[in-house]
Each structure stands twice: as C-alpha cells, then as structure tokens.
Amino acid sequence: MKIDIIHPAHYRDDGTVVQAKGWIDRLGAYLPHLGPPLLAALTPDRHEVRLTEEYLEDIDFESDADVVALSGQIMQFDRCKDISAKFRARGKKTVLGGYLPSMLPDRVEGFFDAIVLGEGDEIWPEILNDIEQGKLKKRYQSTRSVDISNLPIPRYDLIKKDRLVVYPVQATRGCPFTCNYCSIAAVHQGAHRKRPVEQILRDIDATGSRNINICDDNLCEDIRFADRLFTAMAGSPVRWGTQTTINVARHPGLLQKARASGCTLMALGVETFSVKNLEDVNKTFHAVDKYAEGFRRIMDAGISPHALIIFGLPDDKPDTFKKTVDYLENLKVPVAQIFILTPYPGTPMGDRIHRTGNVFDQELSHLREPYVVFKPDVLTPDQLKEGWWGALEQFYSLRSIFKRIIMRRTPNNLLVNLATNLYYWSKVKRGIHPVYFGF
Numbered sequence: 001m002k003i004d005i006i007h008p009a010h011y012r013d014d015g016t017v018v019q020a021k022g023w024i025d026r027l028g029a030y031l032p033h034l035g036p037p038l039l040a041a042l043t044p045d046r047h048e049v050r051l052t053e054e055y056l057e058d059i060d061f062e063s064d065a066d067v068v069a070l071s072g073q074i075m076q077f078d079r080c081k082d083i084s085a086k087f088r089a090r091g092k093k094t095v096l097g098g099y100l101p102s103m104l105p106d107r108v109e110g111f112f113d114a115i116v117l118g119e120g121d122e123i124w125p126e127i128l129n130d131i132e133q134g135k136l137k138k139r140y141q142s143t144r145s146v147d148i149s150n151l152p153i154p155r156y157d158l159i160k161k162d163r164l165v166v167y168p169v170q171a172t173r174g175c176p177f178t179c180n181y182c183s184i185a186a187v188h189q190g191a192h193r194k195r196p197v198e199q200i201l202r203d204i205d206a207t208g209s210r211n212i213n214i215c216d217d218n219l220c221e222d223i224r225f226a227d228r229l230f231t232a233m234a235g236s237p238v239r240w241g242t243q244t245t246i247n248v249a250r251h252p253g254l255l256q257k258a259r260a261s262g263c264t265l266m267a268l269g270v271e272t273f274s275v276k277n278l279e280d281v282n283k284t285f286h287a288v289d290k291y292a293e294g295f296r297r298i299m300d301a302g303i304s305p306h307a308l309i310i311f312g313l314p315d316d317k318p319d320t321f322k323k324t325v326d327y328l329e330n331l332k333v334p335v336a337q338i339f340i341l342t343p344y345p346g347t348p349m350g351d352r353i354h355r356t357g358n359v360f361d362q363e364l365s366h367l368r369e370p371y372v373v374f375k376p377d378v379l380t381p382d383q384l385k386e387g388w389w390g391a392l393e394q395f396y397s398l399r400s401i402f403k404r405i406i407m408r409r410t411p412n413n414l415l416v417n418l419a420t421n422l423y424y425w426s427k428v429k430r431g432i433h434p435v436y437f438g439f
C-alpha cells in the first residue's frame, strides 16, 4: 500500500492554515517531530511511505495513497478532522495517533477510520494488516508500555531539508514525575524508559547531521543513565539540546560531561517562581529558592538554559508577569518560552478546572496561545492574556536582549543566543508567539 504520514498545521481564527513557507520563516531552525519518521521506519518494507509536514508544505489531497496517518496535538484537532474528511471522501483510510486520541478518545472517534490510544509503535503493523484484509477496527489500544530497547532508525531520509533541520533523536521516553497539568504525565503515568546507549549513538550517526534535538521529555532525571550517555558521546562533533528539569543543576559534574558531549541548550520547565503554584501542580520536586543557583551553574558549564514559564496558575497575580521577567532578566537567562495555562481535559488539573465551571471556551483547538479558555483563580482572563503578551514583549525587547545576551559575564553560545533572540524579537513584533510558526 501507499501511505502518507502527515503532521498537520493548525488554523488561524479566520480559518486559514498557518504555514511557514516564506523566506523569513526559513531563517529559523526546523525541529521535526520524531513520530512521523519513526512511524515510517516501523512500517513494513512492502509499503511505500511519504511524510508531509504541513507547516512547511501543502498536503497533496490528490495523493494516490491508500492510507493517511495523522498525528497531531490538541491544537491541530480541527485541521486533523478536515484533512481526514477530505481523504475519506476519496475513499482513503485515515488513522489518527498521538496524544489527542490517547487523552480524548471519545471526542475524536468517528472523525477518522481508526484511532490509536497509547503508543502506536507495536500496533502500527497490525493496523496496516487489518486495512489490507478489510477488517480495520475503529479503535486500537496499546495494552502495555512499548519495549523501546530495539527501535528501528527513524526514516530521517524522508524529512524535508529546505532549511536548517535539527534532527530528533530519542534517548528516553516519558517522565518519572506526574505534574498534574502535563499531557506527558497523563499518557505515560510516570513511566520513564531508557534506550540502549549504542542505539542512541547509532541514530545520531544516521541523521548525518551535527544538529541534534534529543527530543525527550526529561533526559537527565536518571543521572546514571545520563552520565553513561554523555560519557559515550564525549568529544562528539554534534551540537545538541534537550529538555529536562532544573534538578540537573544539582550535579555540576554531569553538566560538565553534557557540555563535553556537545550539549548547548537545556529547556527547563521551571513554570513559576511561586512555591504555592508548584504545590498546586504537584511539582514540589522543584525548589524555587534553588532556581537562581541552578541557572548560574548551567550557564557556568557553558550550556544555555531555556526557561519554560506558565502563567495563569492559582497564585499568579497582576504583578507576577513583570516580576517573573525581571527575575529572568537579572539572571541573564538567554531564552524563555512563555505560555498560558491550558486546562487539557484528561489531565488531573484540566479536569479539575473543567469541574469548577470556570471554562468558558470548550474549543479543543483553542487549547493553545493566545487563547485564554478559563477564568483563573485571581486574574481575569483579560489580565492573563495581556500580562502574558506583555511578558513576551518585555523579555524579547531589544533592551532586554542587550542586557541578557551582550552584557554577560560569560558569553557562551553568543551568536546562537543572539540570533535566536533577534528572531524571536521579530516574531513578537509581528504578533507571533516564538514557539509557533504563526497564530
């Protein structure tokens, strides 16, 4: 069979599809999701596979594919539905996998020929067999955690390469923590699996690139595993970034090894500088009074910390936005990704907020910035939206960039950080959230 694996884009308010095909968008790096090239690699050889990243290219709705596999986040739900409808009208079979059906199966079933709950790695060949034999089921559910000790090399060759690509390589899957707003925790339930180090090195090598995104949810929590990996990568010519928690800063020796293995960036979900907020989201493994020292240690090791911040938590007040950005500026944190709390149904916090009756916008596709879909405990929705955008404007102002990036004691990764900040400054000026291609 011919199979199109599509990562859909999302809609703007006016119904147009957000894409990033212009010259200015090509200045930014492209970080593909791992799911599509991994699914392609898990597809038996007798099938022909094609990948489409809709943010970068148009979908071929005249495709001669027999099967269309879609994997989207909640914000792409409307687009997933429409793509599926168009292909089904032409007799194609559509299958939806990923977090969306895993968390909200009853909301999405029926818009696709089949949905996949949980990890699809081992079920995918069975689904294709069922399609070939004309007995496709409406719902497939993985009954156990997938054994990730022997995954194939993702089909990196199918990734579009018309701009700087930072290739996704997986080292671990899941996260040992269960923050109550987190979709990863909702799906993996605290399971944290690690791949054999030699297979991770094999995949890095297979990318043929020096730019790697170790696309884990929490790479460094098992410090013995991280130490083994970084030791094996020592002296590697690759530059890599990842996501982990600021707890990694408790281990200066590990930070040195990470740097020596090519680490330049760690995205850290610090979320808030309020102890009460951390308690509320079940994130007490973080110590707010250790944040400043943690950021300093990471920067002293030559690694750029990217602070991930959420506004809209119960203890956030009108002055929280400026206080937070002032704090990050004073620490000279090079990059911050600033988000609005999204009460995902299927997470404990999301379900709790829905039960309060404070959710006034039920559109699944609005569970992303710039939308505020609920009334927070203290702030009004307008205060949250304006304060969030004001924080982005303050952090990515030229004054702040000069202070945080140029006026540094140790200008590690200066050019990359400066380029990233100026690119984000240009996006904020155009009204675009730095992590999105568009609104």
Ligand code: SF4
Residues within 6 Å of the ligand: 175, 176, 177, 178, 179, 182, 183, 184, 185, 217, 218, 245, 269
């Ligand atoms: S540490 Fe991060 S990935 Fe892990 S459960 Fe918390 S928010 Fe999710």
